Amino acid sequence: MVTNFPFIIQADFVLASSRETILLDNKWNQGILECVPSAFMEAFRTLVAGSYEAPVSSLIYLFKFIPIHSSRHGNFNHVREEIKAKLAEEKIIPIETFSNQKHFYKPREVCRLLRKFRNILTKARQEGVYILIQSSNLADGVSEDIYLELLYFVAKNWQRFYKSKIVNIPLIKYVASDGIRSFFSLHECRHHNAKRAVLADSGRTCSWMITWNNVFACATNQWFMPESTQQAIPQLHTNQRLLEWLANDVNVLTLNVYSFADVLCSSIDNSKLVIAYAHFLYHSLSNGFLSTREVDDLCKSMPLVDNYGSITKSRQEVLVPANVSKWAGLIVSSNPWTYENYIELGKAYLNASSYAGQYTDYGKLIGFLKTHVGASDIPYISPPNAGFSAADTPLTKENALLLLDWIQKLKYRGVNLPEMFLKGLKEGRWLKVTCGYRPPSKSFLIGSWLEKLLQSGSVLVDIPLIDESFYGDRINKYKEELKTVGVMFDYEEACEFIGKELMCRAASLSLRKSHVLLMLNSIQYLRKSLLPFDKFVDNIKEGSWLKTSCGVRSPVGSVLNGSEWQVASQISDIPFIDHDYFGEEIYNYKVELKLLGVIVDFNGNYQVVIEHLKLPSNLASLTAEAILLIMECIKHSNVPIEVLNLLRGTSFLKTNIGFKTPSECFLYDPVWGCILEVFSITNLLLNPTDGPFIDENWYGPKIASFQKELNAIGVIGEVEKGCSLLASHLDSLSDHDNIVKIYMYLFEQNWKPKEKSAKKIWVLDGINGGKWVDSEECIIHDPAKLFAGSKFYFLEDIYDSNILEFFNAILKVKNKPSLDDYVDLWNDWGSSVKQLSHDECCRFWKSISKLLSSKHETKLAESFIKLPATSRNDNIFLLDKEDAFIPDNLHMMKLFEREILFLLCKEATSLQHDVKLKNVDPNNIFNLQGLAKLILGFLACSSLEMEPKKRHEAVQNFLNLSFHETKEPINVSYSLSLSSGKIITKKANKRVRWESQSCKFIIQKMDGAPDEILKYATYFSEAISEGVLRENHDHVPALTDLITTGFFLKFKNEEIDFLMESKNLQIEHEDEEFLSSAFPFACFTFIC
Known part of the structure; x- marks a missing residue:
């Protein structure tokens, strides 16, 4: 069995029967x-x-x-x-x-070492570094080559390391302020606002910047890497990669001397370091580490320490320290322009100093600051736009000449003196003159040959001449500068000054007679000597110093009295020069007074008379010459409207019949002959000899030349104004022919009455011959001839057609009756007559239709009290609107055709109480099933679109009725209510009735007459339709017509189906179910 183990397990395992496999579950x-x-x-x-x-x-x-x-x-x-x-x-x-x-x-x-790092450790071991001792510092113990190889190893593997603990290891070398080498961790370098390692851009400047950085390092928080390290970096074959890593990932800066200085400039905030920075720039320039252009650029933002030891980073101008300056001697006090940002350098800039092994002698740094910072002294300071305190006090000879020399140098450099600074120099009392210290703007420097000419002026005022004995001949070198600060140099300016001073004195204290005569004598002397005197005259002519009959006032507008002013004195309070005060001597200076603005003769000076017009309370007491002078003033000057209004309302004009107001007077003209001829007809006493004509014998023929001026104050001198006077007397006449002649004359002269004046018109009344009535009561034409006997007078019946236009165009008489006039006429007819002829009514409504517009319809409906109505005999009656109507039911109209038309009010059905009713089966009279189906089809398919439930209720209400038959007529009563309260009643037999309260359907038994069947069918259909459609009365006529047709078809199922199909009617499934339940034994054929 294969175990996949690299060793053999030898043991007595229990095997499977095959002897090849271990039984693993054993x-x-x-x-x-x-x-x-x-x-x-x-x-x-x-x-x-x-x-x-x-x-x-x-x-x-x-x-x-x-x-x-x-x-x-x-x-x-x-x-x-x-x-x-x-x-x-x-x-x-x-x-x-x-x-x-x-x-x-x-x-x-255990960690595995990278091969490159093992090599580095091996080399370090070979150099005797104990790398397994915890306190050992690999970066500090190795040579520069191995150190840079270590940095390069970290840089190359930065993506592995930047999140590891290596960033906390002291790895970056720097030179501390005490010159000892130290280390930053990578974390310290990378952190925001952290300590920063710095490299020099070249080996030449490295030592220089490291040495000076030891002076400023505490302020900048930046430290240079050791010089040996910086020299070894270029020898490294991978130096470019290393430098990129240092710059991008470790935030190591590379600086040249300029950028180093720029960083220092923005970092230092200590007065000692600010002084040291100035020395740094001075020595960097001296040793060739900075160019002149770079130093100038850095000095623009260089902070400075002022005389109070404060640091300032912005300034307008820089002043040298006071103890080595000229400005301190001129100004005496401390820097006067501190608030204008003028900085005085502190005394520390003068001291000998040593920084970074560089020594500066006493005063050397000031020379550097003058050149590159612009530190300056008088006369090279550019003054601010501010006052100059030194000008407020008297200056010594030396300081005054220094000030003038300063101004001269500024002008030479093209510097314009600021407004406030120049104002301070002009107005300050610092300049020595013959009468003390005065402002330059009130001082003179005039040659000796002109001083004699000013002797007469000196009697009046003190002329401040610059004291040349005090300043010596040097003062004449600064004539242009003296002009700049306001010193006056020519005779005209002296005359102007004398005039202004005199006026200032006159404003506070009146000038005596001797002063005034002396002034006039001076002007006369200057004029005769052909010397300029305009400025002197201009400065004194507007002042108030001349004594007149109206008090002390300006010469301008004052008058030198003479015989030609005698008439003007009657109507005007003219300011004459006080003859009693000045005596006859004043008349020796007529030319001079005229130059000053005094009016020395009348010569058409009417405006003066008007300006000082003072009319007496009794104008009728004025002489003819005074009245003619008033006319001359109106003719030749601008007379105030108040004066003209006063003259218009005063009876001061002498006429042939006494003193009159101007509007009551005529100025005779040959044109008036035609008017007089007309007045002779009227027996009015308006002849030239006895009417209100201006008395030419009193005023003389010259009065006729003032026609325009007399018209301006209201005198009637024009034909059209005479027409107004003629028209004002017209209503005193009663002769029709004369009145017509006057109307024609006024019409020919194109006379127009005043806007709001009452307009009277002469009309004939046939009793007293005629009378005067308001124009509103007159109308020119009556086209329809309807207004005979009305309140209006129609002028077409009184006057010829050639004068009717005068009434319409001039007197604004209506040409034809207006719509309101016709409405009033109709209402008058309604209250006075009950019957009109057909012709009158037609003429009236034709006239109304011509005047009627859509906007008048509502007003017309509200205005008419009665309306025309006619009966069978075609007579027209005027009835109240409540008693007249337009018939819309011919049956109703036929019932009441013999009555005057009244408004239909109500309908009532009557049935005798003792009438005998017989219960009947409706199916014996008509097919109830077919009728119900027809009604359902109408309710479902017409525009009603009634819901199934509602239409079933409507039909069920009909089917629930009990059907009765009677032989008696079923009468309906119709009543008309009159506005008087009277009621007219008419009866008609309806033959069928649906009583909803008793649930009965009553039918009058038919007699079988053919002419009765249609009436019966109609009444039958109306009764059912009105009962079914109680809430939808508008649809009653349509259902009535449908049921009437079904009635003649006896509501048979087959015929009803065809009728519904022809009318596009059908019933729905719900209706089928309803009919099946209502008629369970019926059989229906539905049309779908």
Whole structure:
């Protein structure tokens, strides 16, 4: 039997009869197999222990006896698993000790070395590294070549190692801040914000950066690998693969001096290190490790330490330390522009220092900062857009000249002075002048030949001339700079200054007479000397300093009084120069006053009169000359609407019949001759001599030249306005012919009345000859001739056709009656007459139809009180809407044809109480089965589509009736209710009746007359249809017609089937069952 074991089991097994197979289910055999694992372990342990002195290589063949292959028999596999379990707990695996001493460990305690790593360990052993000592450091003990070979081994097998404990082993070399070599674990390098190992990009800069990194390492948290390691890497043939692994998986950076400096710049936050960083850049540039361009770029973001020891990373300008500057002497106080981000360098930048073995002499670093950071001093500082505190106090001669020299240098460099800085220089009182210290903007530097011309101005105000004796001749070298800060240099500016100062003084304290006359005399002197004086005049003409009759005011608009202003004084409070105050001397300066804006003669200055207009309370007291002056003002100037309204409402115009308001006056014109001719007809006293015409004898002929101005205040001077006056007197006339003539005149002159004015029209009334009525009571045409005797007057009956257009177009009289007029007429007829002729009614409704539109229909229906109605004799009556109707039932109409039409109100069936009823079998009168089938077919197949249950109930209610016959007539009463309360009743014999309450169907016995059969059939069908379709009354006519047809067919089954087929009617299966139950002994033939 094949066991698949690499050894032989020798035992007395119980075999099968064939002697070839072990009986595995035999207990004896199973006991033997259970002893095999223990026997194997004893033998294997003896072999291994017995070869203790043999080399390790000789033990390899012993491990071939271990059963590693499975068997086809489960019992043997169980033995194999037991052996495997026991081997796992035995120290049978030899380990490498790199000595003659052998040691054995359990299988799970032993790892297999990769060949490459074994080679590395072998080389380390050869170099004397004790690799089996727990405290030994393989990376630290080997040479650089073996160290790099170790790193390359880890890099090559990184996918095996990156999740193992090897990442916690100190493996990456670096140089610490004290210069001693140390190690980072791979985990420390790979962790975010962790310590970082760094490589130099070249061997030349390696030592330089390592040395300087020892100064900054605590700030950057980055450390360079040893220089020897970095020099050995290029010698490694697999260096590219190693460098990629270091960069990508270990986060090792490669830096040049520029990138190293850039990292330092963003990392340092200690004032001492900031100073050291400046020295680093200085020495890196000096030793050629950085170029000038790179240093300039790094200096843009370089942090600086200011004079307070604070670190700042952003700045607008950098100032040199105060103790080696000129700006401190000018400004005196500390840096005035701190808030504008101007940084003053700390004194530490001046000190001699030594970093990383590099020495810097005193003051050397400042020169470097001036060149590359832009640290500057006056006169090279570019000022901010801010004030300048030094300008607020008087400056010494040296500081003032230094300031001007600063401005000169800035202009030379093309730097524009900021607005706020320049404003501070212009307005600060730092400049020495002859009368103290003044702002440059209020100071002058004028040649000696012009000073004499300013003597007259100096009497009025102090002119601040720059004190040249204080500054000496050097001040003249800065004329352009003085102009920049506002110093004035020419005579015109001095005159302008004098004018402004005078006005400032006048604003706080009135100028005396002597000052005013002296000013006028100065202007006269300048004018006669042909010197410019415009700016002086412009600055004083708008000020309030001239004493007038209206108080102290500006010269502009003031008036120098004279005889030509006498009439104007009557109507206007003109501001005349105070003659009593200034005396006759003021008239010596007419030209100068005119230059200042004073009006020195009248010469058509009507606007001045209007601007100061002050009319007396009694305008009638004004002289004719004053009135004519008012007209001149209206003609030549812009008169306020308030003044025109005042004149319109005041009786100040003298006429032939007294003083009148302008709207009551006429200005005579030859055109008025035609109007006067018309007025002569009316006996009105409106002649030129005695009417309200403006008195030309009083005002003189010149008044006629102001026709337009008089019209502006309401004087009637045009024909159309005369027409309005004529029309206003028209209702005082009563002669028809004269009135017609006036109408024709107004029509020809195209006169139009005011919008809201009342419009009266003359009409003839046949009693008193005529009267005046409102235009709303008049209509021009009555086309249908229906309004005779109505409330309207029709002008076509009174006036000729050539004047009717005047009433319609001008007086807005309606051309024809409106729809509302016709409605009112109809309602008037309804309340006054009861009967109309056919012709009148037709004419009325034709007229209505022409005016009617869809939007008027609802209104018309609501407006009519009565409607036309006719009876058999064709007479037309006007009845209340409640008493009239349009018949839709000819039978009802025939009953009431002899009555005036009334609204049908109700129907009542009457039957005598003592009438004798006889029970009858309906099948003796008609075929009840056929009738029921016909009704079911209609209810099922018509548009009703009634549900089976409901239609069965309807037919069953009919079949439940008891049928009776009577010889008496079955009468129905119809009643009509009048609006007066009266009721008219008519009776008719219906012959058939369905009484739902008593469940009776009553039939009047037929007499057999042929002319009665149709009536009987109809009444019979109506009664059944109305009873069956109580809730569906709209379908009663259709069922009535169907039953009537069946009646003449006697409801025979065959005929009913054909009738239903022709009407496309049929019954359903439920209906068949219903009929079978209702008529159990009947036999039906159904049409499907």
